[in-house]
């Protein structure tokens with residue numbers, strides 16, 4: 001367990017939640033849902049740690065080696081047909097197809 005002062009020091013590049021431009025104007029209970037919709041973060045001024053973590057989670061995914069290969073192959077095939085989708089969209093399709101089998 002680290003002290004509050006040490007924790008504040010480690011995370012001082014984040015702003016406090018009450019000053020966060022993304023979530024501070026939302027009721028506390030609705031902030032987690034608001035954070036799922038973050039598609040852009042401001043370059044200046046900073047955001048709170050919770051919004052930063054939610055943003056990173058939304059743009060990254062943990063995949064198995066098989067899923068990684070399947071996403072690469074699917075995107076290569078789609079690009080050859082002129083279709084450009086985000087890897088996260090392709091991964092969602094691959095997972096939903098796998099869940100049906």
Ligand SMILES: [Zn+2]
Nearest residue numbers: 020023048051
């Ligand atoms: Zn925030």
